Amino acid sequence: MTWDDLMQGKACVDLGPRALWKLSGPDRVRFLNGQTTQDIASLRPGQAAHAAVTSAKGRMEGDIWVTHRGDSLWIDAPFELRETLGPRLDRYxxxxxxxxxxxxxxHHLWHVPGTLLPDSVAAARFLMPGCDLWLAPDQTVPLPVAAPELAEALRILQGVPLWGRDIGPQHLPPEAAFERDAISYRKGCYIGQEVIARIKSIGHVNKRLVRLTTAAPGPLPPLPAPILHLDKAAGEMTSACLHPQHGTGHALAVLPRALAETPSEVEIHGTPWKTDPLAVYLPHRPA
Structure with a gap:
């Protein structure tokens, strides 16, 4: 199974295990719309959308996906959020x-990039067309499974941050570049909306997720790796990979706005890297 197979929808990625909740009842959409940054009311059966759950101060309490299952909504999140996110939602x-x-x-989550299979859920989990397969333990995966290093390369190359490594509760959603696909600025009120709306009106945050690239990476450094700019500490590289075909180095980091918005040269373990802002600043999902 090759990189091309994965990119052409001929293989799937193992995204499990995930914390998973089922939200049912007549008010399920209204309730979840008031808890997340995404416009849940715009979802249709068979679709999934990315969202954040935030505190009243706008800090992230969860990085979630919401799937419209017809008579219910499924909410999935990184497994480590199971003990905190469930009570956080239930409290309201x-x-x-x-x-x-x-x-x-x-159910276990598998994702197929680049295609939509029968009886699947449309989901752009890697900021590209794709579909989710939620399979019960006794069901068989219908496609070859990509090696973990290929799945990780896809995530990093697409600029998708990982909860607990690249982003966490210390970040605001715009700092994680969530406006690409997880924030609606046209929906009704939700917890933390005032802070997120204020950031949009200001036009920027002080730090932001960015992709880093290098043509000659050599061995990738242990993570997290300190990043220097003009011999001063600028942040940490938190995810890194080699391109499966080209061998170039790619990484993710949250860096100060000056480095995140303008292509800049930084140094990581003595190797020059360049920030690649356009790789992560994509249009957010239409609301």
Whole structure:
């Protein structure tokens, strides 16, 4: 199984295990719309959308995907958020006619980049067309499974941050470049919206996710790796890979705005790297 196979929809990526909840009830859409940065009301059956759950101060409490299952919404998140995100959502289920059920372990998530298979869910998890396959433990994966290093290369090359490594509760969604696909600026109110809207009106954040590239990486440094700019500490490289075909180095980091918005040269373990802002600044999902 090759890189080309993965990019042409002939292989799938193992994205499990994931924390998974089922939200049901007549008020499920209204409730979740008031808890996330995404316009959940715009979802249609068979579609999934990226979103963030934020605090009143706009900091991220969860990096989630929401799937429209017809009579319910499925919410999935990194497994390490299972103990905190469920109670966080349940705490606000007061007057809404909705029920949140933890169904972690009932299904495993596989993703196929580049195509849409029958009975799958349309989801751009790697900021490109693709589909999710939620399979029960006794179901067989219909495609070859990509090696973990290929899946990791796809994630980094597409500029998709990983919760707990590249981003976390210390970040605001715009710092993680979530406006590409996870923030709607036209929906109704949600917890943290005032902060996110203020950032949009200002026009920038002080630091931001950026991709880094180098033509001659040599051995990749242990992570996290300190980043220097003009001999001063600028941040840390948190994810890194070699391109499966070209051997070039690619990485992710959250850097100060001056480096994240303008192509700049930085140094990592004595090797020159360049920031690649356009690789992560894509249009956000239409609201």
């Amino acid at each position: 289920l007061i007057a809404d006619d909705a029920a949140l059920e933890d169904i972690t372990g009932s």
